[in-house]
Amino acid sequence: MTKSNEVLIFDTTLRDGEQSPGATMTHSEKLEIAEMLDEMGVDIIEAGFPIASEGDFQAVSEIAKLAKSATICGLSRANYKDIDRCWEAVKHAKSPRIHTFIGTSPLHRAIPNLNMDEMAERIHDTVTHARNLCDNVQWSPMDATRTEWDYLCRVVEIAIKAGATTINIPDTVGYTAPRESADLIRNLIATVPGADDVIFATHCHNDLGMATANSLAAVEGGARQIECTINGLGERAGNTALEEVVMALKVRNDIMPYTTRIDTRKIMNISRRVATVSGFAVQYNKAIVGKNAFAHESGIHQDGMLKNRETFEVMKPEDVGLSGTSLPLGKHSGRAALRAKLAEMGFDLADNQLNDIFIRFKDLADRKKEVFDDDLMALVYQNDTSEDRLKLKSLRVVCGTEGPQTADMVMEIDGADVKTSATGDGPVDATFNAVKALFPHGARLQLYQVSAVTEGTDAQATVSVRMEEDGRIATGQSADTDTVVASAKAYINALNRLLVRREQSEPGYDVKGVSYKDT
Ligand SMILES: CC(=O)SCCNC(=O)CCNC(=O)[C@H](O)C(C)(C)COP(=O)(O)OP(=O)(O)OC[C@H]1O[C@@H](n2cnc3c(N)ncnc32)[C@H](O)[C@@H]1OP(=O)(O)O
Ligand SMILES: CC(C)C(=O)C(=O)O
Ligand SMILES: [Mn+2]
Structure with a gap:
């Protein structure tokens, strides 16, 4: 398969994201999020794990029916019962996908107590079974990044021969690092017969804070599908954050010339909705979607931003769905931002008036975390006391x-x-x-x-x-x-x-x- 520069976005907020302890979403919330993902241009939505519960099955089935353009995928273990149940749920979709996985690292092979040959046979049988049901099959060797490379090549080849159309390489425990992430995919594509006929995907976790970097490195190594979640929700420290990889590819297209179909202006909205329904608030300094991602409080930065916003911002807030940059006033702010804020509020002040207000503003900001418009109004209307007896x-x-x-x-x-x-x-x-x-x-x-x-x-x-x-x-x-x-x-x-x-x-x-x- 000729590798185009288009990177598919596979969102697993509703499956891996929901696996965050405490992040369970209701049925209607899942449907709502799925619709938002579909509308923002996500290519594949992993809507759940149908065998997990009747509720998950229902959610995946309904999402399959409502999706307008996204492929709808369900997860299943490497057994016929899971795969059949998954197919039952996704088969109503315009574009259904079965995703089946098994742990291939030594640690994970020990769990079902299968030796290398027995596991290879299980992979062959289950992928073949899935492919007999659906012509879009994704296979994942769980804990791929801790699997022996030669064994990984062997099982990937088996999965491709059995009919898998996407090979996902999960860094299940967030163990890999960027160079290795790229090399692993590059090596698979170069070594495995048939690799050119499938899409390679990357699925990273953030245990060491490298999920985004590892995903992007995997793309450089040849992956053309990134698995991710909104706000980086997911098991333990979470999955790769959709908003981070998508914006990184957009902003650094000069050195990473890959495209996605995501309408980035919908990012903030869905981020807020996922935070609300999952109960996982977004940290203030979270890249792209944190409250402070486009906020500048310090005077030197605010002055720079007022003169040219590119001085301290690498992307436009409007591109992620915000109305603009915010310059909150606080103890680190300077006269330039104060003047701009007062002008926005309709006060055109002479320099001496501004200086007087600035002194009182600093005094207030020393005692108060953030100075709001009403605080400023109160400062403006306080009289100049220099002439007072x-x-x-x-x-x-x-x-x-x-x-x-x-x-x-x-x-x-x-x-x-x-x-x-x-x-x-x-x-x-x-x-x-x-x-x-x-x-x-x-x-x-x-x-x-x-x-x-x-x-x-x-x-x-x-x-x-x-x-x-x-x-x-x-x-x-x-x-x-x-x-x-x-x-x-x-x-x-x-x-x-x-x-x-x-x-x-x-x-x-x-x-x-x-x-x-x-x-
Ligand atoms: C890295 C990942 O994110 S993997 C996905 C993780 N997500 C989830 O587990 C959420 C959904 N899971 C569930 O609801 C339940 O675990 C169920 C319904 C799937 C299974 O429940 P139970 O039958 O009670 O099994 P339990 O969860 O205790 O143990 C998992 C079983 O699956 C087996 N298993 C785990 N992964 C796989 C696999 N990929 N293929 C085949 N079997 C597997 C385990 O060996 C164990 O089998 P055992 O019961 O014979 O020992
Ligand atoms: C099921 C697989 C793809 C997974 O979530 C992981 O390995 O992290
Ligand atoms: Mn995962």
Whole structure:
């Protein structure tokens, strides 16, 4: 068979993937995933292991009926009963396939207690039986990568002669390494008579974290079918991840000139669905489909991305079905990303305004994992405090069941630091009493309101405080991850505004060094 550059994608999420402890999917979930696989262009769907249970049989049978373009395959051990049951399930498919396997390594030959010759005979008989039922037969020597190479060549030849159309070479325990993976397939193709008439497949597990590399190496060695699962779901450390091999072949087509039929824009959607139905969440830093795969938090990367996205991304997020790159703001972010985010939110800021917000943003990001749009909004709407007469320098509040609540506060008033300790009925009351002690005033509190602007226990609280004195009303606002700090700042902000109003209504009024109450 002339080797084209097309690599067939064989998805086994519903069979090997489901073998992950705890990943069992319901009947309807399996059908839904199978439809998604079919639509995304998977060439062969291994829909289950029909002899395993009535449920598996039903799922494979129904998937066989609904598949529009994919070949539907079922797994069976090397015995007639399994193979017959498998055929019963897949035979309704437009394109059915029987997959039969047996362990060929010394360790696995010992399990059914077959010597090399007896096993060879079993392979001949079972593959012949499968081929008499179906003209599309895949045969796998389980644990191929720990099987003696000469014996592997011998049994592969037998399977081909018995009618197998695909020879799958499983690295069942994730033991091989890229060079060996390529050499093994290359050697089989070069040595086994009839090898050119079949497709060689690679089926890798990720026990040593090499499943993707081993699969790609096998393709370089001549394999033209990759067996894989969505999100790399599968036994133990999982199988080769479909999204990884497909994107690797797409992105590095310059050095791996092979194609697949996969519509890569459907990757994210199916990844999320498989994560949900299997209950196996995708790790944040998982290649291609992890939450952080297209997210950049650090300032230098964000700046680079804003100037040219190729600086830190080797593929487009749109190519895997995402709407775009994300530049989450956090403690490592810089001004470029902050400016871009604020511009996206509709704020066109001058450099000095941006610098002011940036300082407060860094201060917030030091205390908070991620800074959200609403956090930024709160920062933007917080006033520039550089002109304020009254500033909060520090606050420590003791609260809890053992009262009284106490607030130790340092304020800067007209450039001089003053400090006090005050008690109150609760931490906010104690805090406000501390402000009153440091800056005695006659203004009355009209309104005190707290709301959380973002979610989570590290969310910012926005506090509004409305004060009134002599008919003048001023509202102060502040946001902070500490509600009491936000309250103190909002209260002081309101007082500063009242002072400004007073200056404005009484021109020439000299507030320097004069206590507000004394005036
Ligand atoms: C590497 C892989 O992923 S292989 C696929 C693994 N997947 C599964 O096993 C999931 C589905 N399996 C099942 O539901 C069950 O194991 C069944 C229904 C297939 C068999 O159940 P049981 O009859 O109770 O057998 P049990 O699971 O205890 O043992 C497996 C039997 O299959 C035999 N066996 C294992 N692989 C093969 C094979 N490829 N060909 C022939 N026989 C095999 C074992 O020698 C053992 O036989 P024994 O009962 O005569 O000792
Ligand atoms: C059944 C075979 C192909 C398998 O899953 C393996 O060997 O890992
Ligand atoms: Mn496997």
